[in-house]
Amino acid sequence: MLTDLRNRDIKELSEVYDSESRDSFISLYLDIASLDTKFVRRRRNTCKSVLKEDKELSENFEKAMQMIEGYLNKNEREKGQQGLAIFASNIHNFFRAYKLGMPVENLLIVDTSPYIRPLARLADEYEAFGLVLLDSQRAKIYVVSSGKVGYKKRYANDIINRHKKGGMSQARFQRLRKGAIDHFLKNVAEDVEKLFLQDEVVKIIIAGSGNAKLSFKNILPPHIKSKIVDIIDMDFDEAEGRLISQAEEIVLEDEKETSEKYVSRLRDEILRNGLAVHGLKETGEAVIKGQIELLLVSKGYKIRGWICEKCQTVDSGVKDKCPYCGSRTAEVDVIEELIEFAERTDTKIEFVEDNPILAELGGVGGMLRFKPPPVE
Numbered sequence: 001m002l003t004d005l006r007n008r009d010i011k012e013l014s015e016v017y018d019s020e021s022r023d024s025f026i027s028l029y030l031d032i033a034s035l036d037t038k039f040v041r042r043r044r045n046t047c048k049s050v051l052k053e054d055k056e057l058s059e060n061f062e063k064a065m066q067m068i069e070g071y072l073n074k075n076e077r078e079k080g081q082q083g084l085a086i087f088a089s090n091i092h093n094f095f096r097a098y099k100l101g102m103p104v105e106n107l108l109i110v111d112t113s114p115y116i117r118p119l120a121r122l123a124d125e126y127e128a129f130g131l132v133l134l135d136s137q138r139a140k141i142y143v144v145s146s147g148k149v150g151y152k153k154r155y156a157n158d159i160i161n162r163h164k165k166g167g168m169s170q171a172r173f174q175r176l177r178k179g180a181i182d183h184f185l186k187n188v189a190e191d192v193e194k195l196f197l198q199d200e201v202v203k204i205i206i207a208g209s210g211n212a213k214l215s216f217k218n219i220l221p222p223h224i225k226s227k228i229v230d231i232i233d234m235d236f237d238e239a240e241g242r243l244i245s246q247a248e249e250i251v252l253e254d255e256k257e258t259s260e261k262y263v264s265r266l267r268d269e270i271l272r273n274g275l276a277v278h279g280l281k282e283t284g285e286a287v288i289k290g291q292i293e294l295l296l297v298s299k300g301y302k303i304r305g306w307i308c309e310k311c312q313t314v315d316s317g318v319k320d321k322c323p324y325c326g327s328r329t330a331e332v333d334v335i336e337e338l339i340e341f342a343e344r345t346d347t348k349i350e351f352v353e354d355n356p357i358l359a360e361l362g363g364v365g366g367m368l369r370f371k372p373p374p375v376e
Contacts, residue, residue, distance in 0.1 A: 014343035017113035027115035043108035063090035207234040279362035290345040292366035305334035
């Protein structure tokens with residue numbers, strides 16, 4: 001089945017690495033929609049030729065690739081699947097596969113740990129959102145997660161006919177009808193709270209015709225109401241595809257606005273010498289120490305560097321041995337390492353596209369959880 005990409009899954013991957021700084025993990029991303037059948041074979045041959053001088057790593061690579069190819073041969077593409085991510089290491093008896101409802105760039109990377117940057121970016125761009133479509137007597141609840149539409153619950157209450165009794169005054173009928181509608185909306189609200197919490201929904205859209213959607217919003221608890229990004233007029237019998245498409249456009253636009261607000265907040269904190277850091281050195285040190293609440297990363301930004309898996313020091317440039325503990329280092333993308341540290345410390349990651357302010361600040365920055373004491 002298609003994977004609901006959860007932050008806890010990415011965090012678990014971020015905590016996996018080879019403590020001896022060996023290139024023992026294979027990370028494979030495949031764009032299923034436009035599958036390049038030659039890609040895996042071409043990358044396999046290239047990596048194999050590079051690793052052939054190290055017998056242990058060469059053997060690990062071959063056996064891990066056999067695990068991957070066995071999976072690819074046994075598992076067929078599912079409806080709605082656009083991407084696939086696989087992580088494997090024979091030495092560490094490790095294998096994870098994620099069928100994705102979102103497209104990914106073809107990648108095959110051999111490194112000291114699973115390469116999670118594409119997953120972290122997808123989790124940021126495709127955060128789970130909830131959609132509630134309702135009128136005064138019908139409701140549908142959806143959760144859209146990882147590009148997959150989940151149809152959670154449907155209600156239909158025949159409120160009018162249930163209360164239309166002979167001899168009943170119009171005023172009494174209206175009171176009963178209003179009470180029935182309020183009770184109906186309350187039941188929907190209770191299920192929305194439970195289902196959206198269960199599916200880690202971060203944004204909500206309410207759709208429908210008439211006043212029911214506004215009445216529904218007013219009875220939601222504050223922690224659910226705060227996640228509402230839009231309320232739209234929509235006929236209850238509108239085609240589901242059009243409804244979902246419009247909701248996705250709203251969520252993507254809200255995500256773009258959110259990124260811009262975060263960068264603006266970072267700028268203001270820097271100007272006031274507040275709770276913010278920027279640039280590779282300051283941001284990297286704060287991420288590793290778990291001081292950052294929100295990490296901002298320019299999309300596509302990469303920096304060549306090294307990591308010592310023993311003492312976890314990471315820096316840009318090239319070094320064969322760690323200057324702090326003397327252990328062997330591994331060449332890495334420093335930004336990828338910062339993302340892994342951020343995932344391990346429950347730091348929110350925001351990927352920002354084409355923002356000149358963040359670019360001027362060094363491509364990375366962060367909002368601090370607290371102000372560290374000055375170094376004496």
